[in-house]
Amino acid sequence: MDILWAQELVLIVGIVFLAITAIFCLIRSILGPRFTDRILGINVINVKIIILICILAAYLKKTYLVDIALVYAAISFLSVVVLSRLYLKEYLDNNLKKSKKDGDNSGVN
Numbered sequence: 001m002d003i004l005w006a007q008e009l010v011l012i013v014g015i016v017f018l019a020i021t022a023i024f025c026l027i028r029s030i031l032g033p034r035f036t037d038r039i040l041g042i043n044v045i046n047v048k049i050i051i052l053i054c055i056l057a058a059y060l061k062k063t064y065l066v067d068i069a070l071v072y073a074a075i076s077f078l079s080v081v082v083l084s085r086l087y088l089k090e091y092l093d094n095n096l097k098k099s100k101k102d103g104d105n106s107g108v109n
Contacts (some may be wrong), residue, residue, distance in 0.1 A: 011059045018051055018052050022045050022049070029041025029042050039080060039084065046080075050072055050073050054066060054069050
């Protein structure tokens with residue numbers, strides 16, 4: 001009986017700890033200052049939520065929550081990949097425009 005109580009206590013402490021650290025990651029992703037900081041903050045929050053869902057699956061003894069965590073992980077991965085590709089495309093376009101602008105002005109001296 002004491003072992004079950006200790007296991008539940010550890011799971012609850014883990015849930016609270018992950019929730020608090022997710023709030024700090026949310027603050028980091030809001031403050032930035034760069035886009036990469038924001039993407040990394042959101043990615044860490046997603047990982048923490050996946051872990052929280054798995055801990056809840058163990059605490060509530062509901063195995064379907066693990067399936068939900070797997071689907072959430074796949075969606076999280078795809079969202080980070082899409083956002084990174086969009087940012088990379090915009091970054092490369094801006095650098096190409098900048099290099100063309102610098103190239104046109106370099107011959108005027």
